[in-house]
Amino acid sequence: MNIGYYPGCALHGTSNEYEQSLRACLGALEVHLQEIKDWICCGATAAHSLNHKLSLALPARNLALAQKEGVQELFAPCPLCSMQLLRVQKEAANEQVRQELSAIVEAEVQSTGQVLNLIQLFQKVGVERLRAAVKAPLSSLSAACYYGCLLTRPPEVVHFDDFEQPTGMETIVTALGAKTVEWNYKTECCGAGLTMAGEDTVLELAHKILSNAAAHGANCVVVACPMCHVNLDMKQAAAERRFGTKLNMVIYYLSDLVGLALGLPAEQLGINRHFVTKA
Amino acid sequence: MDVLPSQVMRLLQLGRPERVLRSQAIWQCVSCQTCSTRCPKSADPAGVIDYVRERALAEDSISPAQQPIVIFQKAFLNNVRRNGRVNELELTARFKTGVFLRTRQTGWLFKDAGLAPQLRKRDRIHFTSERAQDRALVERIFARCSRAAV
Numbered sequence: 001m002n003i004g005y006y007p008g009c010a011l012h013g014t015s016n017e018y019e020q021s022l023r024a025c026l027g028a029l030e031v032h033l034q035e036i037k038d039w040i041c042c043g044a045t046a047a048h049s050l051n052h053k054l055s056l057a058l059p060a061r062n063l064a065l066a067q068k069e070g071v072q073e074l075f076a077p078c079p080l081c082s083m084q085l086l087r088v089q090k091e092a093a094n095e096q097v098r099q100e101l102s103a104i105v106e107a108e109v110q111s112t113g114q115v116l117n118l119i120q121l122f123q124k125v126g127v128e129r130l131r132a133a134v135k136a137p138l139s140s141l142s143a144a145c146y147y148g149c150l151l152t153r154p155p156e157v158v159h160f161d162d163f164e165q166p167t168g169m170e171t172i173v174t175a176l177g178a179k180t181v182e183w184n185y186k187t188e189c190c191g192a193g194l195t196m197a198g199e200d201t202v203l204e205l206a207h208k209i210l211s212n213a214a215a216h217g218a219n220c221v222v223v224a225c226p227m228c229h230v231n232l233d234m235k236q237a238a239a240e241r242r243f244g245t246k247l248n249m250v251i252y253y254l255s256d257l258v259g260l261a262l263g264l265p266a267e268q269l270g271i272n273r274h275f276v277t278k279a
Numbered sequence: 280m281d282v283l284p285s286q287v288m289r290l291l292q293l294g295r296p297e298r299v300l301r302s303q304a305i306w307q308c309v310s311c312q313t314c315s316t317r318c319p320k321s322a323d324p325a326g327v328i329d330y331v332r333e334r335a336l337a338e339d340s341i342s343p344a345q346q347p348i349v350i351f352q353k354a355f356l357n358n359v360r361r362n363g364r365v366n367e368l369e370l371t372a373r374f375k376t377g378v379f380l381r382t383r384q385t386g387w388l389f390k391d392a393g394l395a396p397q398l399r400k401r402d403r404i405h406f407t408s409e410r411a412q413d414r415a416l417v418e419r420i421f422a423r424c425s426r427a428a429v
Contacts, residue, residue, distance in 0.1 A: 009365035014403050040363045040411045045310060046355035049332045054356070054424040061420065104423045106416060153312035154325075163316060189311035196374060196391070197351035201307065234394065273401040 003121070004071030005033035006062055008081040008226075009041050015226035017270035018253055022077060022118075024268045025259035029125055029133070033075065036065050042081045045193035056091055057104045059084040063092075064107035073114045075121050079150040079225045080192070085115045086157050117151055117160065118224040118254055119168045127175050135263035137177025143257070144181050144218035145169035146209065148228045149189045163187070169254060173222060176261035183216040185209045190231040199238070206231050207239040210247045220250040222257060229253065233275045250276050280304040284314040284324035291327065300335045306345035347387070350377040360421045363411020368404065 011019040026033060039062050047055035063085060066074045076082035092098040092111040102109045122130065152163040161168045164187065170180045190209060191202030210232060213221050223229050233251040240247055251274065259269040266272055282290065282302040290299050299305065308328050315325040335341055341349050354373040358365055378387040398404045411417055 009367075012409055013365060013367045013405070014398060016403060016405075017401070038412050040417055041359040041365055043359065044355065044365075046352040046359075048310065048329050050336055050352050050356060051424055052329060052333060054421065057420050057424050058359070061416075104420055106419070149309075149311035149313070153316050155316060187313075189309050189313070192309050192311070194309055194348065196371070197348040197378075198307065198309075199390075201309065234398075273403065275397070275401075 001031045001125070002034055003031060003116070004066050004069065004074040005035045006039055006066070006074055006076045006081060006085070007035065008076065008078040009044075010078055010226035010230075015229065017273040018077065018226050018229065018255075020268075020270035020273075021253050021255040021259060024264055024270075025255040025262065026121075028259065028262050028264060029129075031121070031125060034069070034071065036062060036069060036071070036074075039065060042084045044080055044084075048084070053104075055084065056088050056097075056101060059088045060092070060101040060109045061105040061107065063088055063113070064102070064105055064109045067110050067113060068107065071113065073116055073124075075116045075118075077118050077224075077226070079117055079148065080227070082115055082117050083150045083154075083158055086159075089113075089115070090157055117158075119151065119172065120160070122172050122254065122258065123168065127171055130172065130258060130261075131175040134176055134261045136261055138173075138257060138261050139177050139179075140219075141173075141178035141257070142181055142217055142219050143173050143178050143252075144183050144213035144216065144221045145173060145186060146213070146221050146223050146228060146232070147187050148223070148225055149187070149192065151224060152187055169222060169224065172254065173257060176257055178257065181213070181216045181218045183212055183218065185212045190228050192227050192231070195227070195230055195235065199235075202231050202235055203239045203242045206235055207243045207245070207247075210236065210239070210249045211245065214247065214249060218249070220252055222252050222254055224254045229274075236276050248276065250274075250278060280307055284308075284328070287328060287331070288322055288324055291331075296331070296334075297340075299331055300338060300340045301342055303342045303345050305331050305335060306342065306348045346381050347378045350374060350381060353377075356421075360417065361414070362408070363414050363417040364409055366408040366410070368406065368408065 043055050043058040089111040147166050155163040191205045194201050256269050282304040287299050305328050312325050315323045351374050358370045
């Protein structure tokens with residue numbers, strides 16, 4: 001299967017272990033990623049906070065590039081990138097906005113084409129196909145599936161799953177032989193882009209999320225977002241110091257778990273490059 | 280938060296934008312979209328807060344305590360404008376010096392410094408960062424979207 005690929009800046013920067021995980025796992029499933037040529041940053045939180053027009057124009061350029069390459073399905077592994085692409089599609093349904101954005105980015109912007117997050121990509125591969133491909137069932141794992149903010153919100157933009165009680169990730173994780181836990185924080189925010197400039201917020205939220213997962217019997221948390229991973233994994237030691245607790249919670253990308261269940265070694269998936277490794 | 284999302288809406292309805300523009304809350308907001316998603320009246324506080332932030336920046340009425348967040352966002356956009364993609368090392372350096380010059384607190388310069396060698400050990404910091412090829416186009420997009428050019 002061929003699929004358009006918009007990595008976004010995080011996956012080519014500090015979160016490059018997420019890209020390693022995706023490439024290893026999707027390669028084993030024969031999903032070929034066609035990276036959009038000369039893609040640019042989507043502007044992230046900074047653009048939608050400080051310059052609304054820019055927050056539409058930057059992703060619009062990427063949509064137009066994907067269109068030019070004939071991509072019908074575009075996979076964006078970062079939920080913020082993916083939500084911004086979908087927001088542009090929604091806005092560009094208005095012909096006047098579409099023309100304005102096309103003029104700004106010097107390429108034809110269309111509101112057609114499908115944008116996929118990581119969970120949707122695995123749903124496209126097929127849960128039954130995943131189940132049949134499992135070589136090493138993850139029976140020792142009790143996973144707290146964590147969606148964070150933007151996989152399900154705003155619902156009128158992303159149209160994905162139940163926006164308060166999503167279950168798409170649980171369906172995949174149980175097909176891999178793991179158990180999942182019921183818990184309270186699966187769609188709460190981890191503090192996202194405040195990692196560097198607003199650390200207090202991030203540490204408090206990360207601590208709440210991880211303690212709640214542990215209190216409900218989870219021995220790992222599963223994410224589908226590079227920022228969630230940074231805040232829950234890289235910042236976990238700082239959260240432990242701040243709140244005087246020991247969390248020791250392993251944070252997996254969903255692609256890590258699919259890869260492990262397919263029998264790939266942890267090193268090939270980049271799991272050894274996380275901060276919290278097996279307890 | 281000194282002003283809650285519902286209060287942001289109320290203050291604006293009452294014609295008192297100053298309190299909102301100067302609030303800490305608009306910069307502490309992480310844009311998680313929860314308020315807009317759950318609003319029983321289908322209002323969109325998250326969207327309104329984005330608009331208010333843009334206004335606060337234009338009017339330079341930013342709460343002093345929240346300057347680090349604004350300096351980060353500005354450094355982020357400048358970084359994208361120059362490189363087309365985020366260069367994390369350059370962003371970190373510009374953010375830290377920017378906050379130091381503004382607050383004169385040396386703590387910001389060394390905050391998280393311990394993470395750098397740990398990221399390096401995990402091969403997650405790169406000294407040769409990628410850039411977009413057509414950076415002239417990125418500059419034109421920024422120019423067309425900035426207020427001066429409209």
